[in-house]
Amino acid sequence: MDVQGVRFKNRFGIELAGHLYMPKGYEASKRYPAVAVCGPFGAVKEQASGLYAQELASRGFVALAFDPSFTGESGGEVRSVAAPDINTEDFGAAVDYLMRLRNVDVSKIGLVGIGGWGGMAVNEASVDTRVKxxxxxxxxxxxxxxxxxxYDSKSDDARYEELRRLSNQRTRDAQTDTHEVTGDNLDRIAANAPRYLRDFQAYYKSARGFHKRSVNSTGGWTKTTPISFIGSPLCSRVGEIRGAVLIVQGEKSHTRSMAEDIFKRLNGSNKELYIVPGAYHIDLYDDMKRIPFDIIDRFLKEYLK
Structure with missing residues (x-):
């Protein structure tokens, strides 16, 4: 399988780095359906998104796995920061790139978002009619x-206290001309911590999924990263998406309710929710026996036609 390192810019002028996977048995005279793949939140293209892209390329898609702005090999300063508008735009820039490729059928472009980048993907789908x-x-x-x-357990007062803490952190950063990071929190997971935290540690901090450029594997996010997510809308117009949407979630995932809630907000007969029996959240990052690629492949080929 042919894999190429590629670079492209988003509308903010940030250069993004990606790996472009060409379909198995690629023929230069053909035009193929294409997908842009990103996530999870804090990961890089050499982790789960690369795995998904490689598998989808083996099934006949041009697949682009990319690093979001401010992370991995992509550009943007300050490092290890995220913002819903810029990271949604990263998906739009990936679509721009795919649209320019002569071997891509521009009427057959899809997105695959894993973990937190699922929100960015569905956000882009709500404003980008090129996404089918x-x-x-x-x-x-x-x-x-x-x-x-x-489980929406934070009260208004608790949120205010969180914003006060973040505001104070921003003042400290300004006074010292630095951007403090959270540190390697996954190194400090206790043996009796909730299952999902231990699963994150098992993936990002071991040979299973560790990568030196992954925010979750090393260093952590800037401490002020939550500010833009608290203050900005995300997925606010998902009910207006006319393209097809498939949500795949583990039966035992700690974020299952999030997936089910956003599915309820989708409209149209081309929306599907698939619950993977017995699967936890992290299982859908790299467990080839759990990730339902046959379901994903069927869905994409049905709607990218």
Whole structure:
């Protein structure tokens, strides 16, 4: 399988780095359906998104796995920061890139978002009519996580205190001309921590999924990263998406309710929710026996035709 390192810019002028996987048995005279793949939140293209892209390329798609702005090999300063508008635009820039390729059928372009980048993918699908199909796996609603914590358990007063802490952190950063990071939190997971935290550690901090450029494997996000997610809309217009959407979530995922809630907000007969029996959140990052690629392949070929 042919894999090429590629570079392209988003509308903010940030250069993004990607790996372009060409379909198995590629023929230069043909035009192929294409997908842009990104995620999870804090990962790089050499991790789950690269795995997905490689598998989809083996099934006949041109597949682009890319690093989001401010992470991995992509550009942007400050490093290890995320923002819903810029990272949504990263998906749009990936579509721009695919549209320029002579071997891509521009009427057959889809998105695949994993984890927190599922939110960015569905956000892009809500404003980009070029996107005909979107697949979200192990969905993580990052705005909801930062603003409300799991199961919407954060009160207004608690959120205010969080914003006060973030505001003070921003002042410290300004006074010292630095951008403090959270540090390697996954190194500090206790043996009795919730299952999902131990699963994150098992993936990002071991040979299974570690990568030196992954935010989750090393260093952590800037401490002020939550600000833009708390203050900005994300997935606010998903009910207007006319393209097809498939949401794939593990039965035992701690974010299952997030996936089910966003599915309820979708409209149209071309929307599907597939719950993977017995699967936890991290299983859909790299467990080839759990990730339902046959379902994803069928869905994409049905709607990218």
């Amino acid at each position: 199909a979107t697949v979200i796996c192990s969905f993580y609603d990052m705005k909801r996580l930062f603003a409300d914590v799991y």
